[in-house]
Amino acid sequence: MEQAAAARGEARPDTLHGVDTPCLVLDVARMENNVARLRGRLGPSGVSLRPHLKTAKSVEVARRVMASPAGPATVSTLMEAERFAAAGVRDITYAVGIAPAKLGRVLDLRSRGADVAVVLDTVEQAVAVAAASRAAGDRIPALIEVDCDGHRSGVLPGDVHGLVAIGRALGEGAELRGVMTHAGESYSARGPEALRRCAEGERRAVVDAAAILRGAGLPCPVVSVGSTPTAFAAEDFTGVTEVRAGVFVFFDLVMAGIGACTVGDVAVSVLATVIGHRRDKGWILVDAGWMAMSRDRGTSRQAVDQGYGLVCDIGGEPYGDLVVVDANQEHGIVAVRPGSGGALPDLAIGDRVRILPNHACATGAQHREYRVVRGASPAVEATWDRFGGW
Amino acid sequence: MEQAAAARGEARPDTLHGVDTPCLVLDVARMENNVARLRGRLGPSGVSLRPHLKTAKSVEVARRVMASPAGPATVSTLMEAERFAAAGVRDITYAVGIAPAKLGRVLDLRSRGADVAVVLDTVEQAVAVAAASRAAGDRIPALIEVDCDGHRSGVLPGDVHGLVAIGRALGEGAELRGVMTHAGESYSARGPEALRRCAEGERRAVVDAAAILRGAGLPCPVVSVGSTPTAFAAEDFTGVTEVRAGVFVFFDLVMAGIGACTVGDVAVSVLATVIGHRRDKGWILVDAGWMAMSRDRGTSRQAVDQGYGLVCDIGGEPYGDLVVVDANQEHGIVAVRPGSGGALPDLAIGDRVRILPNHACATGAQHREYRVVRGASPAVEATWDRFGGW
Known part of the structure; x- marks a missing residue:
């Protein structure tokens, strides 16, 4: 044309x-500045950045955002996981509650060398992941989603019984890799103080959940938080191992309205x-x-x-x-x-x-x-x- | 997968x-029923249906909605025009105000045998279409958009000076094919009586505009109305030559809420x-x-x-x-x-x-x-x- x-x-x-x-239109100068800003913020804390690639859905952008060509990365669909894996990304968290029928695609990706982890918040899902792992001879790693602010899915952070039951069910063949949460409520927060409270609530929810799992003798190597507003507002990452954030790469008017x-x-x-x-x-x-x-x-x-x-x-x-x-x-x-x-x-x-x-x-x-x-x-x-x- | x-x-x-x-998911039984319903409604009036393919954006659906494999059809983008023309559609109205830079793609399509008409509502656009027509040796057909309800773009139906000036400017190389309008306000109408008023307002706007053009000695073969709610509510199509409607093929909850x-x-x-x-x-x-x-x-x-x-x-x-x-x-x-x-x-x-x-x-x-x-x-x-x- x-x-x-x-x-x-x-x-x-x-x-x-x-x-x-x-x-x-994408202004790469602004993008590079946005990425550098979050990396600069997280650097001193020692927390790793696992960028959420659902915003960009582009291999070219992903390569400019990830710490290495192999990742780590977060995705919201298996299509993203497949596209990024085909481009060489090897460390991927699929951060939407897993449906058992999707485990075939997860196992396909894993068999081709991509370490794809899934997310879940019920014993039913954990049982399905463990069964699929045993059938395939491949321990699918799973993160337990924790609800830090009543916004969406997840186990309540103080639900000792739920957390331990899911962790134990995973242990029957799969791998309990850790806990994750998303401070969805931060998108409605107004002002730096409200954002700091969101960030601290997000941190505490997963740190507490991790403590429950470890207290029950279960492993919890990964303690993952993630939203763009809280990534920029958090003052304390104690106990957190990684930050997932996506929209920070481009930002938008909602983020400007929040003050991020x-x-x-x-x-x-x-x-x-x-x-x-x-x-x-x-x-x-x-x-x-x-x-x-x-x-x-x-x-x-x-x-x-x-x-x-x-x-x-x-x-x-x-x-x-x-x-x-x-x-x-x-x-x-x-x-x-x-x-x-x-x-x-x-x-x-x-x-x-x-x-x-x-x-x-x-x-x-x-x-x-x-x-x-x-x-x-x-x-x-x-x-x-x-x-x-x- | x-x-x-x-x-x-x-x-x-x-x-x-x-x-x-x-x-x-598309239930073709419901789709066929929806298409038959509008065809049955328009049949007795002798008005032709120029379905708007922006809803479906699918060659397979288009073939089941158009009167013939060659059309007529309405589109909202040049991509639609190009895809449908490649599939054999020969009578296409591109129903979004034309930008002069897009006339190259329109002329390309026309040179490949698709009768693509454009829409405009200013003398500037008419001058550009006429100039492009002369340069290409191809009289691009254009419909003047009329504003029937203050909803979007278009010449006011009683604007004699504006209508005639646009018509004359087109005459300098292009083809004045007629007038068209869209009762956008019908999407907010409630109840059969309000919808009938929208439909009658839509009809009158283009019929009046056509009369003005003809009164000035200009041609106006096409008198086109179009919205799904008014297509089903109209009781009188006098003076109208065609109906454009799109969402009726699938319908949706907004249309159910309106009562269409x-x-x-x-x-x-x-x-x-x-x-x-x-x-x-x-x-x-x-x-x-x-x-x-x-x-x-x-x-x-x-x-x-x-x-x-x-x-x-x-x-x-x-x-x-x-x-x-x-x-x-x-x-x-x-x-x-x-x-x-x-x-x-x-x-x-x-x-x-x-x-x-x-x-x-x-x-x-x-x-x-x-x-x-x-x-x-x-x-x-x-x-x-x-x-x-x-």
Whole structure:
């Protein structure tokens, strides 16, 4: 397609002025800075980083985020595990409660040399994992999920009976590798003090659970916490062996609203073209609707509602209070934020903007490639694949 | 993957008990019924159906929805136009305001024999389309978008100056094919009388605009309306030549909430596996989170909020008031609808459910294939590709 456009003498396809829109843009300078920031924060504590690759779903990004080409890494689907294993990642935690029917794929991966660990929170799952391990002659490693904040799944941290029963059931053929938790509630926290409390609650939940297991004579080498807000807020990692975090690689408007980053740290955006105006309504129409931005409205419950995204110029600088106030499938309606005194910029049909997303994981999932730029330069340095599916 | 599972003696991958989850399931019996219903409704009026293929994004589905293998069809992206043209569709309206940089791809398609028409609502766009037409020696057909309800883009129907100026600008090399509108407001309408008013407003807007163009001596052969709610509510199609509608093929919970269909008409669902319980909270955890369901919460503003989806058994029958009350990326939290006196069904880890979506277009977009079933049978008759991208 781009070749055809170039043949007609249109804008060069190797810049943001020439690529087809809408598309996902990744500023690798911001990404590298985000990764360095978390590594710098965790370094002194001695805690290892097991980045969650569900945000990027890209081998090229993974290689720039992981400590080594072999990992460690966290994934949210077996498709991710398979893609990353095929690219040489050898240490993978599949961090969604295991369904017994999925153990065949886990064993396939393990038989090809990837140390894939599963997560569970019931005796039924532990029995199934142990049985599959015995049948395959391969001790599948499992982490027990602990619920630190009532947000999702997991054993309650003080549930001695539950933790020990699961640990013992795993012992019948599988490997009890440790405990893990995710402070999902931190996404709703406001302010540094609330975030620190989330982080400390997350730490205590797994440290206490690990103590229960060890007290019962069970092993617990891995004590894993993980959410981007708590990774940046935690002041104490005592007893924790690893941190899982994903969205920090790109950051997004929800993270900026929480205070985990600034808007200037957000490394992904959607490039869009102006396709119309409704001057009577103060609207600019662009070709990035919810299909390109996702339906995620994560900032709607924050102090600053960013609509479906914050609009920037093609260099990535916000215009100010310009947001995507509404979205159809392939139409974005851009307007000054309600209540703001800002003015609509003078954008003509065909002009291009970049839109920062509410939620990098959700917006990324709408795309199958990254157009890679560095800082404010419009030059597209590379195009990196990303994948989806299960 | 399925072969590996089958080799281990697990459930057969050619039934809903054996396929990997989460996945998108299409009940073709319901789909055929939905298509027949709209065709039956439009038949007596003599108005043609130009189905919007943005919902299905599948050649296999398109062939079962279009009047002929050559179309007509409506699309929302040039990727759709290219995929469907490659599959033999010859009459395509690209129904999102055209950006001049996209005309190269439109001309490429036209040079390969697909009659692709574009949509616009400004003189600037008309001048660009006329110039590109002259340069290519190919009169690109264009429809003028009319705004019937203040919902999105379009010329106001009474804007004589605007309509005629655009029509004349197109005449300088391009082809003025007609007028089109979309009653976006109908998605928020409640009750048959409100829907009839939306439909009549939609009809009047384009019929009036067509009269203005013809009164100025300009051609206007096509007078096009289109939304699923108005397609089913309209009582009068006088002056209208075609109806565009998309979501009617599958329907969804938003359409059921509006009254355009019943829950029993919804032809797509997401197959999910139970991965945990939180009995203390009345939750069942499944492996379909927002990645599988989309972030669309379209029923949140309706009388019955369906959360992230309505939970059915594997045969597609709703359990009752069982919905996905919250979702993480790969976790769905299933519970009895708040305020309901219903009971949680007895589902074990590994059991499978089907979840009806709020919005078929958004949920479909999260998947790259359909598992095709017929009625309550768990047999997977076929797997049909679907695509995304722009």
